[in-house]
Amino acid sequence: xxxxxxxxxxxxxxxxxxxxxxxxxxxxxxxxxxxxxxxxxxxxxxxxxxxxxxxxxxxxxxxxxxxxxxxxxxxxxxxxxxxxxxxxxxxxxxxxxxxxxxxxxxxxxxxxxxxxxxxxxxxxxxxxxxxxxxxxxxxxxxxxxxxxxxxxxxxxxxxxxxxxxxxxxxxxxxxxxxxxxxxxxxxxxxxxxxxxxxxxxxxxxxxxxxxxxxxxxxxxxxxxxxxxxxxxxxxxxxxxxxxxxxxxxxxxxxxxxxxxxxxxxxxxxxxxxxxxxxxxxxxxxxxxxxxxxxxxxxxxxxxxxxxxxxxxxxxxxxxxxxxxxxxxxxxxxxxxxxxxxxxxxxxxxxxxxxxxxxx
Amino acid sequence: xxxxxxxxxxxxxxxxxxxxxxxxxxxxxxxxxxxxxxxxxxxxxxxxxxxxxxxxxxxxxxxxxxxxxxxxxxxxxxxxxxxxxxxxxxxxxxxxxxxxxxxxxxxxxxxxxxxxxxxxxxxxxxxxxxxxxxxxxxxxxxxxxxxxxxxxxxxxxxxxxxxxxxxxxxxxxxxxxxxxxxxxxxxxxxxxxxxxxxxxxxxxxxxxxx
Numbered sequence: 029x030x031x032x033x034x035x036x037x038x039x040x041x042x043x044x045x046x047x048x049x050x051x052x053x054x055x056x057x058x059x060x061x062x063x064x065x066x067x068x069x070x071x072x073x074x075x076x077x078x079x080x081x082x083x084x085x086x087x088x089x090x091x092x093x094x095x096x097x098x099x100x101x102x103x104x105x106x107x108x109x110x111x112x113x114x115x116x117x118x119x120x121x122x123x124x125x126x127x128x129x130x131x132x133x134x135x136x137x138x139x140x141x142x143x144x145x146x147x148x149x150x151x152x153x154x155x156x157x158x159x160x161x162x163x164x165x166x167x168x169x170x171x172x173x174x175x176x177x178x179x180x181x182x183x184x185x186x187x188x189x190x191x192x193x194x195x196x197x198x199x200x201x202x203x204x205x206x207x208x209x210x211x212x213x214x215x216x217x218x219x220x221x222x223x224x225x226x227x228x229x230x231x232x233x234x235x236x237x238x239x240x241x242x243x244x245x246x247x248x249x250x251x252x253x254x255x256x257x258x259x260x261x262x263x264x265x266x267x268x269x270x271x272x273x274x275x276x277x278x279x280x281x282x283x284x285x286x287x288x289x290x291x292x293x294x295x296x297x298x299x300x301x302x303x304x305x306x307x308x309x310x311x312x313x314x315x316x317x318x319x320x321x322x323x324x325x326x327x328x329x330x331x332x333x334x335x336x337x338x339x340x341x342x343x344x345x346x347x348x349x350x351x352x353x354x355x356x357x358x359x360x361x362x363x364x365x366x367x368x369x370x371x372x373x374x375x376x377x378x379x380x381x382x383x384x385x386x387x
Numbered sequence: 388x389x390x391x392x393x394x395x396x397x398x399x400x401x402x403x404x405x406x407x408x409x410x411x412x413x414x415x416x417x418x419x420x421x422x423x424x425x426x427x428x429x430x431x432x433x434x435x436x437x438x439x440x441x442x443x444x445x446x447x448x449x450x451x452x453x454x455x456x457x458x459x460x461x462x463x464x465x466x467x468x469x470x471x472x473x474x475x476x477x478x479x480x481x482x483x484x485x486x487x488x489x490x491x492x493x494x495x496x497x498x499x500x501x502x503x504x505x506x507x508x509x510x511x512x513x514x515x516x517x518x519x520x521x522x523x524x525x526x527x528x529x530x531x532x533x534x535x536x537x538x539x540x541x542x543x544x545x546x547x548x549x550x551x552x553x554x555x556x557x558x559x560x561x562x563x564x565x566x567x568x569x570x571x572x573x574x575x576x577x578x579x580x581x582x583x584x585x586x587x588x589x590x591x592x593x594x595x596x597x
Contacts, residue, residue, distance in 0.1 A: 187459050190410040197428030227408065228459040229433045276465055309465065313434025322430055382477075 108155045184226040188215055199326060201242045202235070203361040211238045214254055218261055230312070232321035233261055236329055244330070280289050282316050398441075399560055400450045406467050406494045408487040411460030411515035415544035416479065417453050420554055425545050432457045434546035435469060443556055451554070463497075472499040475509065475557055480528075482512045482541065483520040487526070495535055507560045508537040517542040567597060 192212050196202040202211075214234050219226050239256035245253060285310045291298040303306075314322045321329055405413040414429045414436070415473075418423060421440055436455040441448055454469050456462070468493045476498040480487040490509060498508055525541055532539030540556060542549040 087505045184459075193432060194410070194428065196430075211396050225461070227461055228457055232430070232433075233389075273492075309436055310437065314432075314436075317433050322433060 114148070121165065170304055185216075187228065188212065188226040188231070191228060195231045195235045196239070196326060199239065201239055204242075207242050209237060210241070210250075214238060214257060217254070218258060218265075221258075222262070222265075222266070227265070227317075229317035230261065230265060232266065232318040233257070236321050236326070239326060260319075279313070279316060280309075282313065286312055286316070394553040396461040398450060399447055399561075400451050401475060402452045402454060402473040403475040403477055404456065404466075404468070404473040405477045405479060406456055406470075406485045406498070407458060408481070408484070408490050411458065411479045411481040411484070411487045412544045413458065413477075413479050414455055414552070416477075416511070416513060416550055417455050419544045419547055419550045421453070423547065425547070431459075434465060441576070442558055449558060449561065451557075461541060467501055470498055473502070473506065474561065475507045476502070477509050477511055477553075477557070478521070478537075479511045479513050481514050482528070483514050483517050485522040488512070488531075491531070492535070495537060507557065508535075509553065509557060510535070510537050510539045512539075513544055514545065515548060516542040516546045520578040537549075541582065568584065 078169050125306065188210065192208050192215070193314035195208075211231065211234055214237070215226060215230055216364070218234070222333060234257055237253055237260070240256075241248060289300070289303075290308075301311075394504060405417065408428050409431060410579050414432055417438060418429070419425055421438055425513065432455050434457055437452060438455070439450060439452045454473065456469060476495075478491050478494045478498070480491045483490070495508055495510070498506060510526070510528065510532045512523060527543060529539050538556060540549055540553050542553055544550060589596055
């Protein structure tokens with residue numbers, strides 16, 4: 029496998045990074061969840077909506093509080109079995125279209141699909157390329173990113189550039205032009221590869237992976253880190269990129285689902301929000317669009333990632349993950365086709381090469 | 388909720404929606420007004436953000452709900468619902484970006500489409516402190532405001548110049564404000580372009596930090 033040097037990129041295996049549906053959602057009730065310790069806090073024994081205010085519920089409006097989201101996940105299965113949510117959830121299975129590189133790779137026998145961290149595999153595209161083995165030095169990203177990007181999206185490029193300039197400005201890493209150039213290039217590459225325009229918020233997700241690469245995993249290949257980002261973004265970005273008729277159709281679906289989850293877990297908070305006419309879109313847009321990357325300090329995002337809470341342990345995070353994952357999402361490429369978005373002239377292979385090989 | 392009109396200090400609530408292209412300084416203006424601070428590290432607003440602040444005017448107190456919106460065009464389809472029940476639309480452009488200035492026409496149209504004439508619109512040229520990069524003159528801004536029949540002011544969220552004046556201007560224009568308070572219209576609007584001969588202007592600008 030390419031990029032074996034990156035095995036230690038993440039200390040645990042985060043299923044979300046696989047570009048796959050989180051395991052807890054997929055698994056039937058009787059199968060043990062892979063993360064047993066998270067089962068402690070389940071409160072699914074009581075019938076939904078009749079239970080009193082549970083103590084975890086406040087976490088739904090307090091992103092700083094970390095609690096297990098396993099309960100949310102599990103409850104979502106029940107929602108799924110009884111409501112249209114099921115449709116959303118089923119829809120996720122169909123997402124493994126041309127965009128999901130994992131689907132093109134053979135399943136490893138005897139292991140669930142999240143067993144092999146996505147970033148180990150790089151992606152199918154990158155595997156085609158002659159990617160050099162793990163190497164700390166990948167100065168390719170200092171190549172002018174605009175060379176790649178100019179063709180991509182003249183209009184949105186200005187937005188992208190401005191956003192990159194104001195992404196995570198408090199962090200020393202993002203004060204460095206090289207880091208910002210890398211962020212720009214990754215965003216451009218991602219958008220170009222998937223044929224979608226840049227959307228505000230994408231920068232926040234990419235920044236987390238760029239930061240990982242710049243700091244904690246400086247010895248990993250750019251290819252591996254980009255692949256991690258790509259897997260993650262392929263999964264969540266579709267929320268904010270939708271067919272032209274309603275660019276936020278999927279996001280609105282996610283709002284509805286999130287609201288359902290809130291009512292399910294904390295009717296009191298939900299009813300109070302409703303009384304004050306605070307609809308989900310007013311407080312959760314950035315949560316959903318950036319999967320919390322925007323609202324939390326980088327350390328918190330990474331801490332969540334380390335402890336698995338980004339994927340499974342964080343109530344809101346889990347709510348967001350569920351809402352995001354279970355909207356009936358089209359593969360990005362399909363979306364792009366519906367948008368009539370014109371692919372840039374830069375060939376895909378060349379795009380990936382510019383990121384994954386050293387000059 | 389309960390509108391106790393009897394008492395002199397009835398608290399009226401008004402919703403202000405901030406519109407304009409990305410990175411023109413909508414969030415910065417709001418933060419300057421709310422907390423009297425500025426820094427360079429504001430992240431792009433995703434979707435919508437809201438804050439509220441009570442303003443004490445001479446004869447009454449008003450509560451302003453400030454709705455900060457995302458600037459990117461792609462988010463625009465989410466915005467009409469926020470404009471719908473707003474009393475004031477603050478349309479911001481960046482005086483160092485002609486493009487953002489040109490786009491204010493679209494934003495103002497959008498507001499008119501939603502709210503007709505039942506809304507106060509203020510055109511705000513921000514980043515007035517960056518005179519070396521200026522692409523839109525104060526006169527152009529004024530002319531456009533006149534043409535579109537909206538209020539106008541130039542601000543600098545960085546220095547704080549005219550930010551308070553902006554909100555006083557808005558407060559004075561709010562419906563139900565007595566003529567006494569309407570004096571707000573005569574507040575000195577600090578000219579941010581120092582090329583004008585009057586030497587006292589830069590001082591005024593800094594004194595407006597208050």
